[in-house]
Each structure stands twice: as C-alpha cells, then as structure tokens.
Amino acid sequence: MPLSKTDFIQYLNCPKSLWLMQKKPNVYPFGGFSEYAKKLAREGYLVEGYVRQLAEAWDNASEFSFQRVFETDDGLYAKVDMVRTRSDGLMDLYEVKSSTSVKDSNPHNQLKDAAFQAIAAKRAGERVGSIFIVHLNKAYVRAGNVNPEELLTFADETARVNALLAETEAEIEDALALLQKNEIDEGSCTCLMLGRAQHCDSFDYFNPTVPKPSIYSLPRIGGAKLQKFVSEDRFDLGEIGLDEVTKLQQPVLRSYKDGQPFVDAADIENFFNVLHYPLYFLDYETYASAIPIVDGLSPQEPLPFQFSLHVLDQNGGLTHHEYLADEAEQPWSLIEALEQAIGPTGSIVVWNKTFENTQNKNMAARFPDKADFLLGIVERTVDLMDVFKTGYVDIAFDGSTSIKRVLPVVLPDLTYEGMEIADGTAAMDGWAKMLAEPDADKRAALRKSLLEYCELDTLAMVRLLEFARGIIVAS
Numbered sequence: 001m002p003l004s005k006t007d008f009i010q011y012l013n014c015p016k017s018l019w020l021m022q023k024k025p026n027v028y029p030f031g032g033f034s035e036y037a038k039k040l041a042r043e044g045y046l047v048e049g050y051v052r053q054l055a056e057a058w059d060n061a062s063e064f065s066f067q068r069v070f071e072t073d074d075g076l077y078a079k080v081d082m083v084r085t086r087s088d089g090l091m092d093l094y095e096v097k098s099s100t101s102v103k104d105s106n107p108h109n110q111l112k113d114a115a116f117q118a119i120a121a122k123r124a125g126e127r128v129g130s131i132f133i134v135h136l137n138k139a140y141v142r143a144g145n146v147n148p149e150e151l152l153t154f155a156d157e158t159a160r161v162n163a164l165l166a167e168t169e170a171e172i173e174d175a176l177a178l179l180q181k182n183e184i185d186e187g188s189c190t191c192l193m194l195g196r197a198q199h200c201d202s203f204d205y206f207n208p209t210v211p212k213p214s215i216y217s218l219p220r221i222g223g224a225k226l227q228k229f230v231s232e233d234r235f236d237l238g239e240i241g242l243d244e245v246t247k248l249q250q251p252v253l254r255s256y257k258d259g260q261p262f263v264d265a266a267d268i269e270n271f272f273n274v275l276h277y278p279l280y281f282l283d284y285e286t287y288a289s290a291i292p293i294v295d296g297l298s299p300q301e302p303l304p305f306q307f308s309l310h311v312l313d314q315n316g317g318l319t320h321h322e323y324l325a326d327e328a329e330q331p332w333s334l335i336e337a338l339e340q341a342i343g344p345t346g347s348i349v350v351w352n353k354t355f356e357n358t359q360n361k362n363m364a365a366r367f368p369d370k371a372d373f374l375l376g377i378v379e380r381t382v383d384l385m386d387v388f389k390t391g392y393v394d395i396a397f398d399g400s401t402s403i404k405r406v407l408p409v410v411l412p413d414l415t416y417e418g419m420e421i422a423d424g425t426a427a428m429d430g431w432a433k434m435l436a437e438p439d440a441d442k443r444a445a446l447r448k449s450l451l452e453y454c455e456l457d458t459l460a461m462v463r464l465l466e467f468a469r470g471i472i473v474a475s
C-alpha cells in the first residue's frame with residue numbers, strides 16, 4: 001500500500017494510529033466523512049480554483065500544471081496542487097492551503113507536508129526548485145468579487161522546507177518500515193501520558209483496560225500528576241485521593257466516589273446573587289469560511305447569522321425571540337433584532353461566554369455605531385456553564401461541561417436526539433444549504449430545523465437555570 005502525504009502526516013502525529021488504519025482497517029475507528037470535513041474539502045477546492053484562475057492569467061501560464069501526481073518505486077504517492085516546469089529544467093512546487101498562515105507544527109505541519117511532496121517529486125526523477133505554500137491572506141477584506149491576487153499569499157518556503165528534507169527522509173523511511181511490520185505492541189500507546197484532548201479514537205483499542213470513567217475524566221488532567229497516576233497504574237478514580245487533585249477536579253472525583261452528583265449550593269447561590277432580571281438567555285450561530293461570503297469579511301472570520309433569545313422576567317414569564325438571516329449578509333439586521341429584544345437592564349445568560357462575547361466584540365469592532373450596545377451586552381454576560389463546572393457536577397458528565405453532555409444527564413426529557421440539526425457544525429452547514437436551496441419547501445424545512453435547534457439551546461439554559469434554582473430552594 002503506498003504512503004501518501006495524508007498517511008505521512010498521520011504517521012507524524014501518531015505512528016500507531018497509521019499502522020492500525022492500514023493493517024487492521026476492520027478495527028480502526030474510521031469516523032464518517034462529517035459534514036464539516038466535507039465543507040473543508042469543498043473550500044479547499046474553491047481556494048485551489050482561485051490559485052488556478054490567477055496562474056492561468058500569468059504570462060507564463062503554460063508552465064503551470066495542476067494536481068500533478070508523483071509515484072515512486074519505494075511506495076510514495078504525492079499529488080501536488082500546482083507545479084511550474086521552468087525553462088531551466090527545475091520544477092517549482094505549490095501546496096495550496098485554506099489556512100491564514102503557514103502552519104509549522106503538529107497536528108498539521110505544512111512544512112513537513114511540503115517536504116514530503118518535494119521528496120516524492122525528487123525520487124520520481126524531478127529536480128525541485130522553489131517550494132511555495134499558498135495560503136489565505138488574513139488581512140484580505142472582501143469588497144465585491146473575490147480578488148484572487150489579494151486573497152492569496154504565495155509564501156516562498158524553499159529554505160525552511162529544504163532544511164527539513166533530511167529529517168523528513170528519515171521519517172519517511174521509518175514510516176515505510178513500520179508499515180512493513182505485521183505486528184507491533186498493541187498493548188498501550190503514548191497518549192496514556194496525555195490528557196483526553198490529545199487522544200484519538202483509537203485510544204480505547206490500544207488501552208482496553210482503562211476503565212470508564214477514569215483519571216482522564218478529570219478536567220485538565222495532565223503533566224506530572226497524570227504521569228504519576230499512570231506510572232503507579234492508577235487509572236480508576238476510586239484509587240485517587242481527593243487531596244491529589246485540583247479544586248476544579250474535586251467535584252468530578254467527589255461525584256464518582258459518592259455515587260451521586262456533587263452539589264455546592266453556596267457556589268450556585270453565588271451565581272444567582274449576580275443575576276439581574278429580566279434574564280436574557282442568548283445563543284448565536286456563526287458561519288466561517290475560507291472565502292468570505294459577504295463584503296467586509298476576511299478569510300475564516302466568523303459571521304453571526306442566527307440567534308435565539310429567551311427572556312425570563314422576575315415573575316416567571318417567558319418569551320422567545322429569534323432571528324435567522326435569509327441571505328448572506330453582514331449582521332446588521334441581526335443586531336437590530338437583538339436591540340429590539342434586549343432591554344437596557346438585565347443579565348445576559350449564555351453557555352460558554354468566550355464564544356458569545358467574541359462575537360459581540362467582533363461585531364462591535366465592525367460596527368462602531370452599535371459598539372455601545374454590543375459591548376454593554378458583554379458587560380452584562382454571565383456564564384451558566386460555570387454552575388455545572390463547580391456547583392453541580394455529575395460523574396455522568398464525564399468531566400465535560402458541554403451543554404450537549406450536561407443536558408441529557410440533568411434533563412433527559414429535553415434532547416437534541418433525532419433533530420435534523422443537532423450541533424453548531426450542522427447548523428453552519430444547514431444554513432449554507434438553506435441559502436443555496438432553490439426549492440421553497442426544502443428551504444423552509446431547513447429554516448425550521450435551524451430555528452428549532454437554536455431555540456432548544458436557549459430553552460435548555462432556561463430549564464437548567466430552573467434546575468439550579470431548585471437546588472438552592474431545597475438546600
């Protein structure tokens with residue numbers, strides 16, 4: 001089986017994972033090609049299209065060719081996005097990326113990526129000249145039709161890639177040698193020493209004796225402490241003392257040891273003490289793309305296109321407001337709809353305030369006329385997620401504070417299951433599909449799904465707050 005560039009990058013990130021994928025595909029946890037992955041692939045083609053458009057307009061256009069394949073006798077397979085065959089016999093290589101800078105470290109080291117391509121081209125008999133990484137220009141702001149010349153940055157990375165060639169050659173040999181082996185140590189893998197964010201889907205295969213939940217369910221576990229637990233073969237939370245973990249990890253461990261949720265009513269009360277009515281439960285959906293879809297946006301800059309807002313007054317009255325853009329546009333109408341719905345006083349309740357506040361600050365920077373309103377929202381924002389980080393923690397959350405993880409445990413009657421659109425990535429994809437959908441009925445169905453999903457996000461917050469209030473009342 002040939003070693004492709006994608007395989008090689010996987011090898012650099014984790015040799016065992018590549019081995020398992022190639023040698024035991026029947027047990028390798030292939031994820032489906034997610035909607036998000038499809039979007040990235042589509043965007044990659046779009047960016048390549050602009051590179052092609054640009055190159056074909058150059059005086060020396062005939063020197064360029066695209067998707068050039070190099071296959072070598074020792075098993076390398078490379079497809080280079082664009083090559084230039086120069087009159088001096090050298091070949092320049094161009095790797096096209098949808099990022100806004102050249103990435104030079106794992107998990108996707110684009111310099112190594114280019115080094116692999118250069119080595120494959122050389123082994124296939126080419127004399128390689130310059131090596132470019134073509135990426136998006138972060139400073140580009142769309143104004144009318146996309147201007148490929150301004151959109152793209154041609155970074156000459158010849159020197160940095162050449163400096164990596166010897167090292168990359170050795171790594172390629174190691175990768176090829178690994179793939180010759182029919183057996184490796186499948187009894188564990190190096191991610192035992194790393195927190196869960198680093199684990200891939202093969203973790204369970206290589207570490208079948210690690211229980212669930214385990215020490216990896218402790219939030220932000222890592223470093224010397226994790227290494228100590230692992231070296232002492234203590235993976236079970238029952239073997240970990242409360243005095244051995246951080247304040248943030250203690251609620252998770254307490255819940256495990258007590259066999260019931262950890263509750264700190266005083267902590268929850270502190271949250272309620274800073275609330276001012278009416279309460280505005282707010283959630284945004286955003287769309288980011290390699291090629292900005294509206295004027296005024298830069299590559300990969302998020303565009304808020306939807307919000308859901310539940311308003312809870314002091315007497316328990318609940319009203320719902322929502323907005324969903326019917327076309328790709330700057331969020332003027334969205335902001336105006338928010339201004340209509342959000343009064344001058346009252347707390348803004350969100351889940352993970354970093355995300356919502358980032359959108360508000362970005363919009364404030366883009367629309368100075370609305371800055372007072374949007375930055376005022378930032379000032380008034382409280383994060384309901386904090387309650388489920390330290391005030392009420394169930395081991396069934398498995399160390400996560402994602403609302404998608406908390407909600408089914410705390411309020412199993414409220415569920416995202418079975419929804420046409422059930423997470424932020426699907427919402428982003430659903431909105432793009434809605435805009436492109438010519439059939440009115442299908443478009444209306446997508447619109448309905450988007451509205452239902454976002455509404456559930458804020459209704460879930462309302463209900464989770466009620467749940468937290470119930471704890472205080474009962475205490």
Ligand code: SF4
Nearest residue numbers: 014189190191200203
């Ligand atoms: S979990 Fe194991 S197989 Fe997966 S990346 Fe980490 S070391 Fe590799």
